[in-house]
Amino acid sequence: MPLGSGDLAAIRLTLELASLTTVLLLILGTPLAWWLAQTRSRLRGVVGALVALPLVLPPTVIGFYLLLVLGPHGWVGQATQALGLGTVVFSFAGLVAGSVIYSLPFVVQPLQNAFSAIGPRPLEVAATLRASPLDCFFTVVLPLARPGFVTAAILGFAHTVGEFGVVLMIGGNIPGKTRVVSVQIFDHVEALEYAQAHWLAGAMVAFSFLVLLALYSSRGHKQVWG
Amino acid sequence: MTAFTPRLAALALLTLAFGAQADEVQVAVASNFTAPIQAIAESFEKDTGHKLVAAYGATGQFYTQIKNGAPFEVFLAADDTTPAKLEQEGDIMPGSRFTYAVGTLALWSAKPGYVDAKGDVLKGNDYQHLSIANPKAAPYGLAATQALDKLGLTEQVKGKIVEGQNISQAYQFVSTGNAELGFVALSQIYKDGKVTSGSAWIVPANLYAPIKQDAVLLNKGKDNAAAKALVAYLKGPKAAAIIKSFGYEL
């Protein structure tokens, strides 16, 4: 068996983290992306820039600030402590929080593009057919934006799997709790265990390639607005 | 980190671009030795007229970079095994390896008065996280696990341990309050003969194998007078005084 039990635990943890993060991001990202696609508010630019920030910031910056903000002296940490939850640094919940922020643009932007591409007309049509805005969102917008949801889910999942810097900064490298695949690979390399590193790293390359292949192949057929 | 580090980094880049000059020495320095080498550099440059250009990083990464042709001339590692490996593999001037500092392990908390003089706080149960450096990759991490073993606390603290990838991160977890306690390098919390913040217990040397930090003159530096001068300077009394003032043994 080329992969040790530690490696398998890291893989399982990574998949759990990525799945949960993706689900949360789709739930949070959908209204956010919809708002960004629809609003004429001046805040649009500010919010759009904030959402895109993780694209340009090194993960270490995000990790560093999360460490401060989620920590016992940070305002979020103070709040979680006041609620009796303790702090979430060094926990799976903390990794989920970090991953949600880190992968946010990878989910919000495809959704926003998908929503924008729908344009105002289908919404107007639905309104003249007696659909309330919420009704229209579920019966027209969501089905039409389906390719955007697929892209967002794939990118959010894959990007979370590939996350390293943030986890490194706030994870604490706890086996089964915060030691994800990318950190495990780093450990192997640091410890000069190149063989194990190769197995895991190779698996990551194969996984990422397959994900992107699925993504780029599915872009072939696009729905045409009739 | 002091204000002139970005300038040094820029200099290092420039030097990489234009090729090393005779009176300049390119040094790879383990992160934990950042503050001491800056103090040493100042004194070294004043005394010899040579220029010291330092890059800071993890010892394992420096190893990989040196094996792949990085232009370092002197290497101050955080351990003794990596320089030994380089020696075996013929990447250094034969016989140039020496211990320039011996690290001291400290149990530290950012809270004043939290750590007692005997380190008994470790045995208690009122802390949630104990930060250590990754024992697989960082010598201080290994030393921390050895000390816990000797104290018979390994099982007891198992669920509390959080690992930083290096000793800087282990320090960061404690300094931000995310971990109440942590094993750090004394050099990180020590200046001019005393602990600078929080509370600490200096772990007795008999609880862990000595953290020897070895330096080597790399093949790239064998014809560089500045590189040789630096190696000699590190063995001299001025450097020794500086190194000790930062909490290292010799």
Added chain:
Amino acid sequence: MTVALPIKARIALSRERFHLEVNLALPGNGISALFGPSGSGKTTLLRCLAGLERATQAYIEVAGEVWQDTAQGVFLPPHRRALGYVFQEASLFPHLSVRGNLDYGMRRVALAQRRITPVAVCAMLGIEALLDRAPQHLSGGERQRVGIARALLTSPRLLLMDEPLAALDSALKQEILPYLERLRDELDIPLVYVSHAQDEVARLADHLAVLDHGELVASGPIGETLARLDLPLAHSQDAGVVVRAQVQHFDAHYQLLSLVLPDGLTPLRIAQPQRPHGSWLRVKILARDVSLSHQHESQSSILNRLPAQVRELVPADNPAHVLVSLACAGTVLLARITRYSADHLGLAPGQQVWAQIKAVALLA
């Protein structure tokens, strides 16, 4: 048709470089055309009626129900207005089949309020065979018919159409027009129809409202409004009048259909196949097909020569021409003749002349 309450719309709206201010009353039945050049505000007005565009100040009342009254802070959102809207492009939902598209609006209307059945609508628009197709696999004309059916199935109190034929080529237009005529004749739903095509308006509309630069220029029954010399309509190349006439007789030997003009006396003979006696037809008489003379020239190939009285003369856009408005057989006719002929004949208001009609187009 029952006596229907009129549609009232007082709308003011300001956009950058565009201002719309209209006070309009349209009949509560039949087809009202909103006519005007592009940029005149007709589509914006239609969108205001639907609530898709929010007017700065508005009072909109349809079938006795107030849809919008800014003075009272009333604004029914589009989905709470009992209207059907047909867009220029059919805008069918691509993720639904034709049936899914038709059901979409119908399902959202309470059962008790549904007055139009899918079977009837599909038959009326000839789309029974398309129900299981995807919108992407329909022709432009088929899509537009499905779009109209979809709007009708919400049993609207008002049907709005925004240039539903503009995106279609003339063959497809001819395919759709008969369906629109059936809607007008068979359904008791007022229809407001935006168009900039005079032929469509003449063929379909009962009432005509003309917009220009965001203002209402004219509003009235189609026959009168088309003949008004003060409107640009009468000056276009296709200017003419629309007349409702009743079938009186069919001459089988010469294959000529005789109609009676609105005065109930004057016959108009046209080369058309037989139609039921007593049925009503719409005919269009173009201004350029009407010539004038002082004598009743029986030695001529022209079939229809009608006594008429000159009402008004105005210069046409072309300096060689004048437009003459005539009172004739209980209706108004337009004649476009050369200024030379007008002078030569010494035409003046009040004068009796003979109008010679060279061609009559049957609209329905």
